Amino acid sequence: MKVLKFGGTSVGSAKNIQQVANILSDYQQSGQRVAVVVSAMSGITNKLIEVGNRAASGDETYKSLLKDIESTHLTAIRELIEVRRQSKTIAFVKLQLNDLEDILRGIFLLKELSLRSLDILQSFGERLSSYIIAEFLTQEGVPAEQLDARKVVRTNSVFGGAKVDFVTTNSAITKHFAETDKMQIVTGFIASSESGETTTLGRGGSDYTAAIFGAALNATEIEIWTDVDGVMTTDPRVVPTAFSLQQLSYEEAMEMSHFGAKVIYPPTLQPAIKKNIDLRIRNTFNPSFPGTLVTSKSGQEDWPVKGISSIKEIALVTLSGSGLIGVPGVSSRLFGALARGGVSMILITQASSEHTITFAVAPGDATESKKIIEEEFFNEMASGKVNPVEVQNNLSILAIIGENMAHRPGVAAKLFSALGKNGVNIAAIAQGSSELNVSVVIEQKHLHKSLNALHEIFFLSDMAELNVFMLGLGLIGNTLLTQMRDQAEYLLTERNLRLNVVGAANSKKMIFNETGLDISLPKDEILAEGETSSAAGFVEKMIEMNLPNSVFVDCTAGDSAVKLYEKILLNSISITTPNKIANSSSLDYYLRCQAAAKRRGVKFLYETNVGAGLPVIGPLQDLKRSGDKIIKIEGILSGTLSYLFNTFSAGMKFSELVKDAKEMGYTEPDPRDDLGGVDVARKILILAREAGYHMEPSDVTVKPILPQACMDAESVDDFFVELEKANDLFEKQRAEAEIDGKALRMVATLDEEGKATVSLEAVDNSHPFHGLVGSDNMVVFTSRRYFNEPLVIRGPGAGAEVTAAGVFAEIITIGNFLIN
Numbered sequence: 096m097k098v099l100k101f102g103g104t105s106v107g108s109a110k111n112i113q114q115v116a117n118i119l120s121d122y123q124q125s126g127q128r129v130a131v132v133v134s135a136m137s138g139i140t141n142k143l144i145e146v147g148n149r150a151a152s153g154d155e156t157y158k159s160l161l162k163d164i165e166s167t168h169l170t171a172i173r174e175l176i177e178v179r180r181q182s183k184t185i186a187f188v189k190l191q192l193n194d195l196e197d198i199l200r201g202i203f204l205l206k207e208l209s210l211r212s213l214d215i216l217q218s219f220g221e222r223l224s225s226y227i228i229a230e231f232l233t234q235e236g237v238p239a240e241q242l243d244a245r246k247v248v249r250t251n252s253v254f255g256g257a258k259v260d261f262v263t264t265n266s267a268i269t270k271h272f273a274e275t276d277k278m279q280i281v282t283g284f285i286a287s288s289e290s291g292e293t294t295t296l297g298r299g300g301s302d303y304t305a306a307i308f309g310a311a312l313n314a315t316e317i318e319i320w321t322d323v324d325g326v327m328t329t330d331p332r333v334v335p336t337a338f339s340l341q342q343l344s345y346e347e348a349m350e351m352s353h354f355g356a357k358v359i360y361p362p363t364l365q366p367a368i369k370k371n372i373d374l375r376i377r378n379t380f381n382p383s384f385p386g387t388l389v390t391s392k393s394g395q396e397d398w399p400v401k402g403i404s405s406i407k408e409i410a411l412v413t414l415s416g417s418g419l420i421g422v423p424g425v426s427s428r429l430f431g432a433l434a435r436g437g438v439s440m441i442l443i444t445q446a447s448s449e450h451t452i453t454f455a456v457a458p459g460d461a462t463e464s465k466k467i468i469e470e471e472f473f474n475e476m477a478s479g480k481v482n483p484v485e486v487q488n489n490l491s492i493l494a495i496i497g498e499n500m501a502h503r504p505g506v507a508a509k510l511f512s513a514l515g516k517n518g519v520n521i522a523a524i525a526q527g528s529s530e531l532n533v534s535v536v537i538e539q540k541h542l543h544k545s546l547n548a549l550h551e552i553f554f555l556s557d558m559a560e561l562n563v564f565m566l567g568l569g570l571i572g573n574t575l576l577t578q579m580r581d582q583a584e585y586l587l588t589e590r591n592l593r594l595n596v597v598g599a600a601n602s603k604k605m606i607f608n609e610t611g612l613d614i615s616l617p618k619d620e621i622l623a624e625g626e627t628s629s630a631a632g633f634v635e636k637m638i639e640m641n642l643p644n645s646v647f648v649d650c651t652a653g654d655s656a657v658k659l660y661e662k663i664l665l666n667s668i669s670i671t672t673p674n675k676i677a678n679s680s681s682l683d684y685y686l687r688c689q690a691a692a693k694r695r696g697v698k699f700l701y702e703t704n705v706g707a708g709l710p711v712i713g714p715l716q717d718l719k720r721s722g723d724k725i726i727k728i729e730g731i732l733s734g735t736l737s738y739l740f741n742t743f744s745a746g747m748k749f750s751e752l753v754k755d756a757k758e759m760g761y762t763e764p765d766p767r768d769d770l771g772g773v774d775v776a777r778k779i780l781i782l783a784r785e786a787g788y789h790m791e792p793s794d795v796t797v798k799p800i801l802p803q804a805c806m807d808a809e810s811v812d813d814f815f816v817e818l819e820k821a822n823d824l825f826e827k828q829r830a831e832a833e834i835d836g837k838a839l840r841m842v843a844t845l846d847e848e849g850k851a852t853v854s855l856e857a858v859d860n861s862h863p864f865h866g867l868v869g870s871d872n873m874v875v876f877t878s879r880r881y882f883n884e885p886l887v888i889r890g891p892g893a894g895a896e897v898t899a900a901g902v903f904a905e906i907i908t909i910g911n912f913l914i915n
């Protein structure tokens with residue numbers, strides 16, 4: 096025998112009842128005997144309470160509400176039952192409704208609604224639904240009859256939540272089932288007292304009825320049919336990747352429901368749990384899905400965490416003071432007073448110093464708790480031994496739940512690390528000694544992000560998602576987008592990493608989509624529906640979205656986003672950027688960004704600031720971290736200038752070469768940043784800072800190579816006009832160097848004294864810089880360890896592909912950091 100329980104939604108309309116009938120008909124055909132417990136049609140119980148309240152307050156509109164209740168049931172009958180059979184069912188319903196009307200009239204006249212009358216009123220919901228379902232089943236060839244549970248479930252006379260007399264009930268149930276073969280459609284929730292009065296079983300009453308019948312009949316399983324696919328790993332409305340669990344232990348189910356998962360209310364299932372009867376949570380609207388088995392074992396041994404549940408709104412109340420230390424009886428006074436005041440505590444923590452006791456309550460109870468404690472500890476507070484009670488609002492509780500967490504090190508570490516990396520501060524922690532539940536109190540605004548981050552780490556370990564915000568879709572940004580698009584499949588299938596571009600912008604438009612933008616589209620189409628863009632607006636929205644595992648990618652060339660890096664990092668969002676400005680403007684800002692990243696434990700990566708995709712900054716940081724001392728840095732740090740001077744030969748026009756360099760994506764958006772030496776100066780400054788020198792931009796000496804007229808030109812086009820006029824000047828310098836067997840190179844140097852210079856030098860063919868080709872950069876580190884033979888890094892140092900690839904690599908590094 097199985098007991099099946101169908102909730103209000105499952106029987107909420109003719110269509111749904113039809114669905115229930117299909118399920119039951121399958122059972123009947125399989126020969127498996129079942130007892131069926133049903134709730135009232137959805138919404139009816141509330142209406143019955145409301146109709147009672149209206150009648151009791153002398154409000155005549157109770158009559159129209161009663162009509163409403165009537166029509167819900169009559170409509171279902173008309174839609175389900177064939178016309179020739181309708182009269183019997185309608186007659187039954189009318190009879191019931193007449194009784195109900197009489198009772199309401201009495202309530203209306205007496206202006207009194209006792210718990211006892213309320214129980215009678217509410218009983219009509221299940222009485223009507225069960226009858227209609229039984230009649231429909233019979234019509235559909237499944238011989239069934241209504242069993243009004245008041246005939247068999249005996250309780251005391253405590254109305255509104257009566258206590259079951261199991262001895263009488265069990266024998267009445269077994270006797271009833273021994274005498275009938277028909278499928279019994281049992282009214283959930285209701286019962287009767289010894290004197291025959293109608294009682295109800297309190298919250299979760301229909302589940303309770305199912306458990307009572309299951310236990311009495313020694314059922315092999317109790318199926319709770321609802322409108323979701325069983326118990327989910329977490330709230331699917333918050334975490335779209337939540338999925339339903341195969342199996343949970345009774346205790347796990349208990350913990351899950353305490354912290355928010357409302358699928359079952361385990362206290363009501365105690366009669367079945369005591370007899371070790373398996374429970375299965377199933378979906379009426381997806382009957383082929385096996386649902387979640389709730390049994391004595393947790394199952395799925397390799398899953399330390401089975402679910403993440405939460406309570407969105409709580410307040411934290413803290414009692415503290417020296418007067419609490421080592422004084423026995425403090426907690427008993429505290430909790431005693433709160434219990435007398437009717438305050439229920441959701442979570443309690445006390446540090447071993449005994450200096451503070453903190454507990455969580457529903458926000459509505461916070462003020463009352465404070466008042467109660469202040470009364471109880473009035474004397475201690477007056478003498479200063481106990482501090483004024485502190486109340487923190489706008490908090491949430493989040494709990495990871497699972498029996499297999501017990502004795503398994505590392506689970507809590509994972510929880511705290513994921514929250515920490517996402518910038519979520521923990522206000523309180525509690526873990527039961529059973530290790531079944533680790534609960535943390537966090538700020539409410541971080542709940543969404545935290546649930547998503549934790550769900551990913553505990554349930555999607557074979558799949559991680561990184562939320563990418565892309566500011567700037569110019570040469571580098573757009574190339575990066577293409578690379579990400581091309582590599583997405585590989586990252587997903589081979590590295591289990593999903594790159595979710597959730598925000599994108601150029602200088603005109605910005606667009607956001609939490610579920611991910613379609614980066615297979617050209618950038619203009621991606622941005623087509625966007626709103627007016629600004630760096631500040633983009634960053635504000637990114638912070639407001641507060642997504643887990645977020646990375647900000649700044650592919651702009653200006654400073655409007657740079658100014659916001661510190662704020663972004665302080666909001667626990669990692670950054671990767673080819674933009675050099677943050678690291679090469681004031682020392683103070685450089686240090687502040689570094690400190691912000693460190694403080695929040697997030698990444699601030701900018702390898703492409705020097706040598707584009709070449710590994711330059713990373714190796715330098717490694718040298719420094721491993722205790723080496725940088726003595727000297729020399730380098731060809733500009734891809735553009737390298738290309739120009741490597742390529743420049745007799746008969747060529749210098750200005751044409753600059754145009755080529757721009758075409759090839761080597762130059763900055765304004766090539767004067769390259770030719771004027773600003774770009775190289777930024778790079779040597781960044782290297783100097785990374786090597787440990789506290790230098791300002793003004794500490795770098797740049798010997799200009801461009802005539803002033805070029806620098807003063809209004810636009811890039813005007814600059815090219817002026818540059819043409821300077822072609823002879825460049826040719827002269829080149830030819831002079833050539834006569835000496837030398838080549839021109841723009842060399843950046845940081846010398847032993849920490850002096851940084853950028854100057855155009857003529858180098859002979861024995862010099863390593865002489866043989867460079869294309870956009871080659873070369874960086875030469877002389878250090879205490881690399882003294883006789885310096886460390887040399889060489890390769891293409893500019894261009895869209897290599898730069899974008901460098902940024903891409905850092906996005907993946909950040910992904911690996913955040914997610915593992």
Ligand SMILES: NC(=O)C1=CN([C@@H]2O[C@H](COP(=O)(O)OP(=O)(O)OC[C@H]3O[C@@H](n4cnc5c(N)ncnc54)[C@H](OP(=O)(O)O)[C@@H]3O)[C@@H](O)[C@H]2O)C=CC1
Nearest residue numbers: 567568569570571601602630651652673674764893894898
């Ligand atoms: N080229 C190379 O080899 C290397 C370049 N870099 C650096 O890469 C960065 C990008 O260079 P590159 O791609 O050539 O520059 P682009 O000028 O081609 O692109 C810049 C992008 O930023 C957008 N943008 C500008 N201001 C804003 C704003 N306030 N809000 C939103 N978007 C904005 C632009 O919008 P719109 O399209 O509307 O103009 C454009 O899409 C620079 O910092 C550069 O120094 C670093 C290493 C190597």
Ligand SMILES: N[C@@H](CC=O)C(=O)O
Nearest residue numbers: 733734735762763893
């Ligand atoms: N414009 C720069 C690009 C890399 O930083 C260069 O030419 O090196």
Ligand code: NA
Nearest residue numbers: 702705707709
């Ligand atoms: Na680099």
